[in-house]
Amino acid sequence: MRSNSEIIRLIDRSIRVNGFSYAEFAKRVNMSTSAISRYINNERPFPIDKSEIFAKELGVSVEWLLGTTDDEEIFLAIFNQLNDENKEKLLDYAHFIYDRQNKR
Template identity: 35%
Template structure:
């Protein structure tokens, strides 16, 4: 698990990557700008009881912020992607589902059959 300094370094990187201001973080977390400033200035420890708010504001999981493992599911990964990449994942998943639903399977009969051809169902 990350310590306070490591959490704040990660949040600073996320803040820079997403080009977010302290005011925007404040608005998204519903925490006063003065408190947000104290966390980033290290004059106050990161509030673990508000972890979920920060995770949502930065569009990451609480487990990612803390660096703890959790069984990963596709939704967690998908939600961390930028919108453009989410569209690609969705499109690919839809294509795979369509192919799966439209697959034809053959049943081969041992011996002879009247028609002589495999039976297909879909």
Template identity: 35%
Template sequence: MKTNREVVELVKKLTEEQNMSMSELSRRVGIAKSAISRYFNGTRELPLNKIGDFASVLHTTPDYLLGIEYEPPTPQGLKIPVLGTVAAGIPISAVEDILDYEEVPQSWESQGEFFALKIKGDSMEPKIDDGDVVIVRQQSDANSGDTVIALVNGDDATCKKLQKTENGIMLVSTNPNYLPMFFTNEEIVTKPVVILGKVVELRSKF
């Protein structure tokens, strides 16, 4: 917060910038010109109860004149559940196997529904390790090259790279010890193979 002298100097500066004479300032604020002169030369302090009048006339705010700064409120993020398993036929929102919660930006709220999944196994090493958490946007399709969460034959959800072909799709591990899983267009329907969402962020655990 500014001292009285600093407030007066700011009032003087704004008055000059707005090409306002002391007489005009006196008339608009409703204070005698002689009193304003004493404020300006430092022989009298500017009363705090007059700050609002000066602020209004000078097209600013009392807080600005006084140098009061407020910390902007910290935006609250969205809490999304970290799931351990996802079973076939159960909507994500109904899964009760919640291990924890992760926070994502509030701005994501307009981009769809999100959940997090704790990774099991080493098939996506070296980038994604056992125990890491991935943030997933729920969607039933994705592009080739996307990392997705998929359900195969009703088993637990698996994290893989998606590759599309004319005849079907491949779910590819980044760990070379695991062979790609290929599914024909027919198998996608009959097994079934269901994409639950696209991985949009990795949160490694140390």
């Protein structure tokens, strides 16, 4: 399982990736903006009992957020939900970064 600070970093990054402000995200999870700010600033521990709603609003699984499943399972689950065109794009990109990695 991820540490509190790891969970908070993922939440913060996911909020930004989704284009939410902290105020907008706070509304989505039915919390105050100040409470979200306290989590992001590590002034309060992340409330594990809120994992499901946070994950839902961020478009991730609870297992990914908390780190209770391995990355391969997550990758395969996402890959299997892609349409054929996007699967091909992802595979092309994977080959590209693999080749680049091995040329070092």
